[in-house]
Amino acid sequence: MGYRVAIVGATGNVGREMLAILEELNFPVEKMHAIASRKSKGMEVAWGDKTIYCEDIERFDFSTVDIVLMSAGGDVSRAWSEKIGKLGPIVIDNSSAFRQDKDVPLIVPEVNPDAVKQAKKKNIIANPNCSTAQLVVALKPLHDAAKIKRAVVSTYQSVSGAGKEGMDELWNQTKAIYGLGDATPKKFPKQIAFNVIPYIGSFRDDGYTDEEAKMWEETHKMLDPNIKLTVTCVRVPVFVGHSESVTVEFDRPIEPDEAREILREAPGVLVVDKMEHDGYITPVDAAGEHAVFVSRIRKDPTVENGLSFWVVSDNLRKGAALNAVQIAQLLDETGTITPKSGVRTVIV
Numbered sequence: 256m257g258y259r260v261a262i263v264g265a266t267g268n269v270g271r272e273m274l275a276i277l278e279e280l281n282f283p284v285e286k287m288h289a290i291a292s293r294k295s296k297g298m299e300v301a302w303g304d305k306t307i308y309c310e311d312i313e314r315f316d317f318s319t320v321d322i323v324l325m326s327a328g329g330d331v332s333r334a335w336s337e338k339i340g341k342l343g344p345i346v347i348d349n350s351s352a353f354r355q356d357k358d359v360p361l362i363v364p365e366v367n368p369d370a371v372k373q374a375k376k377k378n379i380i381a382n383p384n385c386s387t388a389q390l391v392v393a394l395k396p397l398h399d400a401a402k403i404k405r406a407v408v409s410t411y412q413s414v415s416g417a418g419k420e421g422m423d424e425l426w427n428q429t430k431a432i433y434g435l436g437d438a439t440p441k442k443f444p445k446q447i448a449f450n451v452i453p454y455i456g457s458f459r460d461d462g463y464t465d466e467e468a469k470m471w472e473e474t475h476k477m478l479d480p481n482i483k484l485t486v487t488c489v490r491v492p493v494f495v496g497h498s499e500s501v502t503v504e505f506d507r508p509i510e511p512d513e514a515r516e517i518l519r520e521a522p523g524v525l526v527v528d529k530m531e532h533d534g535y536i537t538p539v540d541a542a543g544e545h546a547v548f549v550s551r552i553r554k555d556p557t558v559e560n561g562l563s564f565w566v567v568s569d570n571l572r573k574g575a576a577l578n579a580v581q582i583a584q585l586l587d588e589t590g591t592i593t594p595k596s597g598v599r600t601v602i603v
């Protein structure tokens with residue numbers, strides 16, 4: 256017995272990871288539907304050892320499923336999520352469309368699982384921005400131990416955060432620059448191969464980008480509105496895995512060893528922190544993993560009660576697909592939803 260699940264955006268980077276993770280985590284699925292745009296109708300996608308065929312979003316009857324994992328961008332979500340929610344299923348939305356809606360909980364299960372109680376208001380739960388998800392998993396246990404007053408964050412975001420087109424652009428530009436081919440930027444505003452771009456999303460009037468603003472707005476909604484955050488988001492020529500340099504000011508002294516101990520006990524976190532080359536994590540190490548890795552924990556001597564550290568995670572997993580599937584598990588474990596038969600499958 257299990258749930259009837261539809262994945263919207265099943266041909267995309269995140270959608271494919273969702274299919275893989277539902278299988279890896281043994282989520283109880285009775286029937287799986289892969290949904291994408293009309294052009295992908297009939298396209299094969301892998302779900303464990305099975306092949307399933309994409310269905311056209313316009314033709315799909317969403318009232319026949321229990322859970323919709325939505326990962327086709329903000330416009331598709333704005334057009335569909337509320338309509339689908341009214342038909343009965345719970346939508347777990349990976350886009351930014353509803354993250355600041357007061358009737359839509361924004362959830363990272365390690366941080367604010369109780370917010371699941373709000374799920375039925377619109378039958379929509381928002382999944383956070385990828386850089387925010389890994390940040391709050393690392394900040395939450397520290398904030399519980401010593402209140403965070405202020406944090407300075409710089410991100411190093413991989414091209415997979417910009418979808419399939421982002422990955423193709425890095426690959427094609429890399430080949431084109433030292434061989435034959437067209438290296439003209441299309442998806443990114445400047446050359447991404449052998450370069451870094453301090454711009455993700457779009458500019459706001461205050462000089463920040465909306466990607467940067469998402470990081471403090473979402474941290475405020477999930478963790479604590481009193482944490483002051485300043486952020487710089489940078490795109491780097493890495494395929495998978497977002498990295499973050501984080502400096503935090505606490506309201507009391509906290510030694511690096513105490514922070515390591517706290518983080519070692521924290522759900523979803525793996526501390527890899529030794530002064531040797533196996534003692535810190537890079538995005539290549541984190542790709543395909545579930546954890547949020549924390550390395551390079553050290554004192555910031557320039558402020559009172561300051562610590563600096565390095566946070567890395569697979570943006571397609573904890574930043575997107577894994578967190579969405581963990582929300583589905585939370586819905587099941589809390590009895591917020593039940594399969595249509597009325598029999599709840601408890602995950603052990």
Ligand SMILES: NC(=O)C1=CN([C@@H]2O[C@H](COP(=O)(O)OP(=O)(O)OC[C@H]3O[C@@H](n4cnc5c(N)ncnc54)[C@H](OP(=O)(O)O)[C@@H]3O)[C@@H](O)[C@H]2O)C=CC1
Nearest residue numbers: 264266267268269291292295327328350385416418419575
């Ligand atoms: N990648 C990341 O790290 C994160 C991404 N997200 C969110 O998830 C979304 C998807 O990301 P990603 O998988 O990387 O993107 P991709 O570009 O790799 O995939 C986009 C998916 O959306 C589908 N799609 C596009 N337009 C429509 C439509 N009109 N109707 C139905 N399906 C449509 C595509 O189907 P088709 O192949 O038929 O066009 C494809 O399956 C992002 O836009 C973002 O909002 C959120 C957090 C992190």
Ligand SMILES: N[C@@H](CC(=O)OP(=O)(O)O)C(=O)O
Nearest residue numbers: 349350351384385412416417
């Ligand atoms: N914008 C992120 C991906 C993401 O999380 O997007 P959004 O917040 O729109 O879901 C990136 O490019 O790396």
